[in-house]
Amino acid sequence: GxxxxxxxxxxxxxxxxxxxxxxxxxxxxxxxYWYRQSLGQGLEFLIYFQGNxxxxxxxxxxxxxxxxxxxxxxxxxxxxxxxxxDSAVYLCASSLVATGYGYTFGSGTxxxxx
Amino acid sequence: DAKTTQPPSMDCAEGRAANLPCNxxxxxxxxxxxxxxxxHSQGPQYIIHGLKNNExxxxxxxxxxxxxxxxxxxxxxxxxxxxxVYYCIVRQSTYSGxxxxxxxxxxxxxxxxx
Numbered sequence: 001g002x003x004x005x006x007x008x009x010x011x012x013x014x015x016x017x018x019x020x021x022x023x024x025x026x027x028x029x030x031x032x033y034w035y036r037q038s039l040g041q042g043l044e045f046l047i048y049f050q051g052n053x054x055x056x057x058x059x060x061x062x063x064x065x066x067x068x069x070x071x072x073x074x075x076x077x078x079x080x081x082x083x084x085x086d087s088a089v090y091l092c093a094s095s096l097v098a099t100g101y102g103y104t105f106g107s108g109t110x111x112x113x114x
Numbered sequence: 115d116a117k118t119t120q121p122p123s124m125d126c127a128e129g130r131a132a133n134l135p136c137n138x139x140x141x142x143x144x145x146x147x148x149x150x151x152x153x154h155s156q157g158p159q160y161i162i163h164g165l166k167n168n169e170x171x172x173x174x175x176x177x178x179x180x181x182x183x184x185x186x187x188x189x190x191x192x193x194x195x196x197x198x199v200y201y202c203i204v205r206q207s208t209y210s211g212x213x214x215x216x217x218x219x220x221x222x223x224x225x226x227x228x
Contacts, residue, residue: 042201042218045217056213103160103216104160105157107155
């Protein structure tokens with residue numbers, strides 16, 4: 001596609017439920033990043049994919065968070081047993097190579113845990 | 115990666131130049147300065163980056179001091195659509211094996227006024 005697509009755009013879930021957030025990067029972009037942004041805060045790095053492997057998972061806040069990428073394309077971020085502090089906008093970005101200026105961000109998924 | 119310091123907010127009159135400062139006093143020789151902006155409810159957008167020379171593109175100019183400890187992003191003729199949060203980020207070149215991830219601070223909220 002022309003841009004990075006994320007779905008759903010909004011998700012409301014009950015505390016304790018699992019959620020899956022999807023990211024469709026720009027075709028051919030090998031690098032993919034997940035960030036989250038809590039209300040009024042800056043962006044927090046979560047995980048980086050190069051192809052299907054994740055050489056940097058240092059930003060995942062707990063073992064309830066996991067992510068995978070298949071076919072060097074679509075990525076899914078899964079949050080298990082959601083907590084209220086997980087409420088945030090989750091942003092995905094892709095890049096042709098792992099360069100900081102080549103990022104294209106999606107519009108994000110707004111997750112609300114009630 | 116070096117830490118950056120930006121003023122939390124700035125105002126600018128429409129049609130005038132907006133000059134956004136950034137301090138990065140602990141920057142090292144292989145670290146680049148990047149600028150991104152985030153318009154409300156959208157993902158961040160790349161603006162410009164540089165190493166030590168001043169840079170200009172269709173969006174903005176980047177002025178880096180000779181000692182590289184600070185920089186200024188210049189929007190030459192600000193419009194209302196330039197109202198956004200502007201992030202100054204310092205990161206290493208990917209040639210050093212870096213993942214290319216960007217570490218976002220709190221940024222500067224620029225309000226362009228009519």
